[in-house]
Amino acid sequence: MTRTIFVCCGTGCIANGSLAVADALRAALDETATAYGQGKAAATAGQAERREAAATAGIQVEALVKQTGCNGFCENGPIVKIMPDDISYYKVKPQDAAEIIDSLDKAPVERLLYKDRDGRSLRSQKENPFYAQQMKIVLRNIGEIDPAEIDDYLARGGYAALKKALAMQPAEIIAEVEKSGLRGRGGAGFPTGSKWRIAASYDDFPKYVVMNGDEGDPGAFMDRSILEGDPHCVLEGLAICALAVGAEQGFFYIRDEYGLALHQVQKAIADAGKAGILGNAIMGSEKKLHLEVVRGGGAFVCGESTALMASIEGRPGEPRAKYIRSVQRGLWDKPTVLNNVETLANIPFLILEGGAKFAEKGTANSKGTKVFALVGKVKRTGLIEVPMGVSLRHLIFDIGGGLLSDRPFKAVQTGGPSGGCIPAELLDLPVDFDTLTEKGAMMGSGGMIVMDDRDCMVEMARYYVNFLCGESCGKCTPCREGLRQLRNILTDITEGRGEPEDLQLMEEICDTMRDASLCALGKSAPNPVMTTLRYFREEYESHIRDKTCPAGHCPKLTAFRIDTDKCTGCGRCAGACPGGAISGAIKSPYRIDGSKCLACGVCRDLCRFEAAIAEKAGYEA
Amino acid sequence: MIIHIDGKACVCEKGEYLLHVAAQNGIFIPRFCHHPGLPGQACCRVCLVEVETEAGGERQVVSSCVYPVEREMQVYTNSDKIKKQRRMVLSLLSARAPDSGRTAALLKSAGGSLPERFTRLAGEKCILCGLCAKACESVGTAAISVAGRGTDKKISTPFALPPDACIGCASCAAVCPTEVIAYVEDGGTRTIWGRSFQLKYCETCGDMLGTEEEVAHAANKAGGEPARLCPACRKKTIAGALGKPFARG
Numbered sequence: 001m002t003r004t005i006f007v008c009c010g011t012g013c014i015a016n017g018s019l020a021v022a023d024a025l026r027a028a029l030d031e032t033a034t035a036y037g038q039g040k041a042a043a044t045a046g047q048a049e050r051r052e053a054a055a056t057a058g059i060q061v062e063a064l065v066k067q068t069g070c071n072g073f074c075e076n077g078p079i080v081k082i083m084p085d086d087i088s089y090y091k092v093k094p095q096d097a098a099e100i101i102d103s104l105d106k107a108p109v110e111r112l113l114y115k116d117r118d119g120r121s122l123r124s125q126k127e128n129p130f131y132a133q134q135m136k137i138v139l140r141n142i143g144e145i146d147p148a149e150i151d152d153y154l155a156r157g158g159y160a161a162l163k164k165a166l167a168m169q170p171a172e173i174i175a176e177v178e179k180s181g182l183r184g185r186g187g188a189g190f191p192t193g194s195k196w197r198i199a200a201s202y203d204d205f206p207k208y209v210v211m212n213g214d215e216g217d218p219g220a221f222m223d224r225s226i227l228e229g230d231p232h233c234v235l236e237g238l239a240i241c242a243l244a245v246g247a248e249q250g251f252f253y254i255r256d257e258y259g260l261a262l263h264q265v266q267k268a269i270a271d272a273g274k275a276g277i278l279g280n281a282i283m284g285s286e287k288k289l290h291l292e293v294v295r296g297g298g299a300f301v302c303g304e305s306t307a308l309m310a311s312i313e314g315r316p317g318e319p320r321a322k323y324i325r326s327v328q329r330g331l332w333d334k335p336t337v338l339n340n341v342e343t344l345a346n347i348p349f350l351i352l353e354g355g356a357k358f359a360e361k362g363t364a365n366s367k368g369t370k371v372f373a374l375v376g377k378v379k380r381t382g383l384i385e386v387p388m389g390v391s392l393r394h395l396i397f398d399i400g401g402g403l404l405s406d407r408p409f410k411a412v413q414t415g416g417p418s419g420g421c422i423p424a425e426l427l428d429l430p431v432d433f434d435t436l437t438e439k440g441a442m443m444g445s446g447g448m449i450v451m452d453d454r455d456c457m458v459e460m461a462r463y464y465v466n467f468l469c470g471e472s473c474g475k476c477t478p479c480r481e482g483l484r485q486l487r488n489i490l491t492d493i494t495e496g497r498g499e500p501e502d503l504q505l506m507e508e509i510c511d512t513m514r515d516a517s518l519c520a521l522g523k524s525a526p527n528p529v530m531t532t533l534r535y536f537r538e539e540y541e542s543h544i545r546d547k548t549c550p551a552g553h554c555p556k557l558t559a560f561r562i563d564t565d566k567c568t569g570c571g572r573c574a575g576a577c578p579g580g581a582i583s584g585a586i587k588s589p590y591r592i593d594g595s596k597c598l599a600c601g602v603c604r605d606l607c608r609f610e611a612a613i614a615e616k617a618g619y620e621a
Numbered sequence: 622m623i624i625h626i627d628g629k630a631c632v633c634e635k636g637e638y639l640l641h642v643a644a645q646n647g648i649f650i651p652r653f654c655h656h657p658g659l660p661g662q663a664c665c666r667v668c669l670v671e672v673e674t675e676a677g678g679e680r681q682v683v684s685s686c687v688y689p690v691e692r693e694m695q696v697y698t699n700s701d702k703i704k705k706q707r708r709m710v711l712s713l714l715s716a717r718a719p720d721s722g723r724t725a726a727l728l729k730s731a732g733g734s735l736p737e738r739f740t741r742l743a744g745e746k747c748i749l750c751g752l753c754a755k756a757c758e759s760v761g762t763a764a765i766s767v768a769g770r771g772t773d774k775k776i777s778t779p780f781a782l783p784p785d786a787c788i789g790c791a792s793c794a795a796v797c798p799t800e801v802i803a804y805v806e807d808g809g810t811r812t813i814w815g816r817s818f819q820l821k822y823c824e825t826c827g828d829m830l831g832t833e834e835e836v837a838h839a840a841n842k843a844g845g846e847p848a849r850l851c852p853a854c855r856k857k858t859i860a861g862a863l864g865k866p867f868a869r870g
Contacts, residue, residue: 316767470773484740486718505736
């Protein structure tokens with residue numbers, strides 16, 4: 001039987017050594033082939049060449065090794081999947097390669113399978129609760145194809161939507177997108193069809209289409225994974241957009257830190273050009289489209305539409321007032337459509353299956369699916385795609401498997417620096433564009449950071465404000481100066497210098513930032529502060545009034561001690577303490593030297609017996 | 622078309638900016654980063670107003686220096702909301718530039734005071750309005766620019782060195798609303814941004830024409846020889862030359 005061995009080579013798995021795993025698997029296959037007297041022909045570098053060489057030599061190739069994009073379950077990488085047997089292995093090391101190849105016709109390698117909560121081994125991804133509850137539209141090809149091979153994409157129906165769109169009138173394409181109810185996945189949720197219709201309505205040429213791949217929210221990696229794992233899908237989406245609005249030039253704006261994504265997109269553009277899909281005659285038609293990659297300069301604010309366009313034009317990445325919208329006057333003052341990576345990745349499916357079918361999924365005002373990067377203190381972190389409208393509880397507890405060490409859930413931070421913190425009492429909220437905005441947070445582009453009772457909400461707000469102090473463009477007063485004052489006040493609060501009037505003053509600053517800032521970054525920058533003030537006010541009050549951090553997180557307000565009744569003397573904390581503050585002898589209780597303790601909390605995180613306890617600084621037992 | 626600003630009917634053209642319409646009609650909107658000779662920047666956020674495009678509809682806070690009038694509307698330059706936001710913006714600016722008398726004065730006239738809790742940047746006068754960089758760009762030299770981003774943003778020359786592109790025209794200093802850009806004129810030279818420039822004077826009356834580089838730059842842009850006379854003396858010379866044939870006759 002001809003099998004394909006898929007090795008996940010997304011950035012996460014590569015960091016875990018998946019390239020070495022792929023090499024080891026190829027070498028093991030080669031050895032097996034030699035042993036069977038089939039010669040080395042079957043193990044040359046490219047898979048296409050390998051197939052060909054094998055065919056001419058009359059050799060039955062037993063297996064191929066393919067490098068795919070991100071499978072989503074990054075923390076369990078490198079992931080190796082064998083098809084058509086549908087066996088998935090996790091945390092594979094190069095030294096496992098021989099065993100995997102050897103097992104191809106036998107029983108799977110038990111120790112590399114995923115174990116569920118009851119210790120049962122799961123063979124297929126379909127049985128794995130992380131995957132089983134997802135619905136994949138945007139991610140449908142990722143993990144199933146080699147993103148560097150255009151043939152792989154074509155074999156899965158790639159570019160059929162572009163072909164269909166070429167036979168449609170631009171107005172028909174737009175009508176289909178409008179019917180689907182698709183809204184922009186970058187965060188703001190503007191209806192994509194309306195954006196295209198407005199851009200198409202201007203008789204002002206040339207027009208431009210631009211993909212926004214400047215994903216910058218801490219903890220978010222949806223767009224990166226899509227670009228790395230299925231670049232042709234995004235390219236096809238952008239090409240259809242260009243047909244709809246009448247553009248002949250398009251740009252992929254990708255942040256420079258995304259090296260693999262940049263590489264894959266550049267290769268995809270070159271391959272599509274060679275295949276006659278792009279260029280002066282799109283798929284042999286009279287339509288033209290030229291695409292180009294623009295590397296971002298590393299500024300978070302360049303994800304904002306007008307700053308992004310300034311950056312493409314070669315000017316400093318600063319937003320402008322948007323009283324005249326980019327769809328009318330964008331790049332070089334010409335009509336420009338800017339869509340997020342994930343928005344464009346939805347387009348091929350939407351055109352092929354029809355807008356009505358797309359609209360069957362999701363909620364009344366938020367259609368389709370959404371990709372989330374689920375991270376933080378959750379058991380199963382990774383990239384997931386679910387229909388719009390599922391609850392936060394479903395995302396975190398069913399798919400994510402609940403919190404690490406089953407600690408109490410405290411909050412989930414959605415939408416990055418523009419988003420907010422959602423407390424436990426709102427866990428049953430459906431996740432869509434409008435519900436989270438109503439609660440002061442924002443679905444944003446899809447980052448979700450889960451926090452437990454040991455995470456401090458004041459520190460969380462300070463972290464995001466500090467992040468934005470460095471990443472705001474600094475052009476307008478409320479954002480730049482408001483953030484500066486907020487950071488100073490929040491730092492004071494976390495270090496025990498908070499004053500009772502601070503909360504009201506912060507609210508006033510936030511109010512002005514929201515109303516008076518120039519762009520969406522400034523208007524949404526106070527969200528982390530405002531939502532924590534709304535849902536976790538008592539935590540601020542403890543910091544200010546009692547000078548304590550209830551989560552035991554803020555180092556200036558916290559001291560650690562070891563409960564001698566609970567300590568088993570395992571020594572785990574002492575080995576990890578960065579300050580060398582913990583001493584003791586194995587099997588007898590350890591103690592912490594307060595003068596050396598940095599209050600970092602590593603001992604508490606590591607202790608399996610709840611013996612390391614956080615207390616108010618200055619407290620003496 | 623007619624729009625109403627604080628209840629006053631104001632005639633204006635479509636596409637005209639609100640701040641301009643207000644000024645034409647004698648309504649003063651405070652601002653820092655606006656200069657009539659340069660495009661609006663919308664960055665100081667002091668010129669905020671509320672607009673209501675549908676009677677009884679939602680009011681939108683906009684910066685009047687770049688908001689183009691597209692339809693009839695009611696504009697409020699002094700609503701409670703605007704007053705409150707303006708006070709906060711001016712407080713933030715005063716904390717940033719505590720040494721600038723103008724921010725403090727404007728804050729006082731807006732009825733606000735700088736909260737004690739705000740961190741002040743000691744010795745700072747610049748409010749980062751960016752007018753200087755805009756002016757320099759418009760002159761065609763772009764010797765200074767905004768540099769960096771976020772709270773560390775500043776006005777700087779390339780690599781913080783005396784800029785080669787500078788012609789010493791001091792347009793940056795002329796447009797600065799907080800008078801933070803310093804230059805010294807002494808013994809026929811002007812020193813600005815760490816560079817000294819030779820000054821040129823009118824050959825007839827001795828009035829200053831500007832720096833040598835500035836006069837050359839202007840001639841280069843306009844085409845022709847660098848000026849040797851001030852505008853007034855040039856007019857006199859031309860008038861004199863024109864009058865000669867008649868005087869002789």
